[in-house]
Amino acid sequence: MKISIFGLGYVGAVSLACLSRDGHEVVGVDIDRSKLELIMAGKTPVVEEGMVELMQQVAASGRVRVTTDAEQAVAETEISLVCVGTPSAANGSQDQGAILKLAESIGRAIGAKGAKAEPHVVVFRSTLVPGTVEDVLRPIIEKLSGKKDGVDFHLCFQPEFLREGSSIRDYDKPPFTVVGANHAFPAEKLKALFGHLPCKFLETSVRSAEMMKYCCNNFHALKITFANETARLCAALGVDPFEVMDLVCQDTQLNISKAYLKPGFAFGGSCLPKDLRATAYLAKQRDVEVPMLAAILDSNEAHLGLAFDAVMASGKRRIGFVGLSFKTGTDDLRESPLVTLAEQLIGKGLQLSVYDPEVHLAQLLGANRRYVETHLPHIGQLLKADLAAVIAESDVLVVGLNDARVFDALAAHCRPEQQLIDLVKLPNRDAIEARGARVAGLCW
Numbered sequence: 001m002k003i004s005i006f007g008l009g010y011v012g013a014v015s016l017a018c019l020s021r022d023g024h025e026v027v028g029v030d031i032d033r034s035k036l037e038l039i040m041a042g043k044t045p046v047v048e049e050g051m052v053e054l055m056q057q058v059a060a061s062g063r064v065r066v067t068t069d070a071e072q073a074v075a076e077t078e079i080s081l082v083c084v085g086t087p088s089a090a091n092g093s094q095d096q097g098a099i100l101k102l103a104e105s106i107g108r109a110i111g112a113k114g115a116k117a118e119p120h121v122v123v124f125r126s127t128l129v130p131g132t133v134e135d136v137l138r139p140i141i142e143k144l145s146g147k148k149d150g151v152d153f154h155l156c157f158q159p160e161f162l163r164e165g166s167s168i169r170d171y172d173k174p175p176f177t178v179v180g181a182n183h184a185f186p187a188e189k190l191k192a193l194f195g196h197l198p199c200k201f202l203e204t205s206v207r208s209a210e211m212m213k214y215c216c217n218n219f220h221a222l223k224i225t226f227a228n229e230t231a232r233l234c235a236a237l238g239v240d241p242f243e244v245m246d247l248v249c250q251d252t253q254l255n256i257s258k259a260y261l262k263p264g265f266a267f268g269g270s271c272l273p274k275d276l277r278a279t280a281y282l283a284k285q286r287d288v289e290v291p292m293l294a295a296i297l298d299s300n301e302a303h304l305g306l307a308f309d310a311v312m313a314s315g316k317r318r319i320g321f322v323g324l325s326f327k328t329g330t331d332d333l334r335e336s337p338l339v340t341l342a343e344q345l346i347g348k349g350l351q352l353s354v355y356d357p358e359v360h361l362a363q364l365l366g367a368n369r370r371y372v373e374t375h376l377p378h379i380g381q382l383l384k385a386d387l388a389a390v391i392a393e394s395d396v397l398v399v400g401l402n403d404a405r406v407f408d409a410l411a412a413h414c415r416p417e418q419q420l421i422d423l424v425k426l427p428n429r430d431a432i433e434a435r436g437a438r439v440a441g442l443c444w
């Protein structure tokens with residue numbers, strides 16, 4: 001394939017080397033002439049394992065050319081990979097100076113390209129804040145080219161996952177390939193380029209692809225910080241942090257797995273909140289800073305606050321709770337976020353009725369009973385055994401039960417104009433809305 005690569009830093013230079021190694025004809029573009037000279041001399045513009053030998057090899061192959069002329073690069077190729085830098089601005093925002101300038105050049109280049117067999121494909125590989133390709137770069141390129149995305153040319157986003165220090169190995173064995181595209185044509189082109197790699201090839205929307213790159217980096221930073229905060233606390237307690245983290249990683253059921261990584265309502269229950277509080281206290285006692293661990297409960301409260309705000313924003317007074325315990329299938333009410341929410345709403349003078357098939361007042365014992373008696377002293381009057389009755393007497397339903405029978409009952413009994421605040425991502429939202437009820441997800 002004939003490929004132009006814009007920006008020959010770590011990502012662009014490694015891509016240029018690997019793509020030409022794999023037999024493609026590559027035109028490298030950079031505004032920094034010294035990088036272009038190095039590449040033409042068979043030298044690497046970045047320090048990376050394996051790049052010295054690979055650059056010598058590909059420069060000698062005759063498949064690599066370089067230029068500062070974007071128009072020429074677009075004219076001579078069928079696909080452009082954009083790898084310019086997107087550093088932090090002083091205020092923390094993304095400095096898009098380079099990519100905006102480049103979008104103008106690419107727009108003019110596509111405009112000048114004239115009629116050809118295939119529409120040009122532009123693949124943004126720089127990390128870009130979600131919405132940049134469709135809301136910022138597309139209008140610039142369409143305006144300056146006088147042509148239309150999705151018709152005359154195609155813009156798409158493919159996040160880059162290589163790590164400096166092992167980038168050639170990562171290029172050849174990425175965790176996966178993710179392509180955000182609005183059209184099959186650019187996705188097929190990228191499959192032709194990267195489909196042979198030993199990993200999944202996943203297609204998604206442009207915005208999801210932009211966002212998931214941030215999620216990946218944030219998750220990596222979170223994991224490192226988790227290990228380091230744990231290590232600081234371990235050191236203060238005379239425990240071997242390597243042994244502890246190794247044991248933590250041995251659990252591939254709950255720890256190193258998909259578990260707990262699905263968006264939902266706030267967490268609660270008799271373990272997580274109390275153990276986080278004890279951890280923060282332990283750290284304080286030993287003068288150990290664990291700002292990330294200490295902030296988790298605040299974040300959880302902010303999440304609970306979304307449900308509170310949604311109920312208050314409805315302006316209604318008769319509120320039905322579908323679910324009360326801290327998770328579906330248990331009667332444990334201790335530190336249930338739904339109990340906290342109920343407490344807050346009662347505090348605002350709202351009228352509540354509650355359905356939870358697992359919660360039977362007469363059977364609540366010990367700490368569980370004491371907890372609910374302290375937080376919801378009149379729970380006996382709120383609890384109803386009949387879900388249909390709760391639906392009938394409520395203007396707003398807070399749905400916190402993940403149960404197929406509940407979903408069916410909601411679809412059967414909810415009425416027009418009734419509002420549902422969905423904390424579980426209702427699988428039958430369409431059926432409920434078809435009855436005229438309004439469903440608002442927590443953040444979905």
Ligand SMILES: NC(=O)c1ccc[n+]([C@@H]2O[C@H](COP(=O)([O-])OP(=O)(O)OC[C@H]3O[C@@H](n4cnc5c(N)ncnc54)[C@H](O)[C@@H]3O)[C@@H](O)[C@H]2O)c1
Binds near residue numbers: 031098102127160163
């Ligand atoms: N470095 C990494 O490990 C890595 C990994 C994944 C993703 N990324 C993302 O990839 C992007 C590139 O990162 P990098 O580390 O390779 O950047 P870099 O700073 O090393 O290189 C960027 C290059 O773009 C060139 N450039 C700037 N404006 C240009 C223009 N108008 N035309 C052509 N070239 C231009 C610069 O001269 C420079 O050579 C960033 O968005 C980064 O967040 C980087």
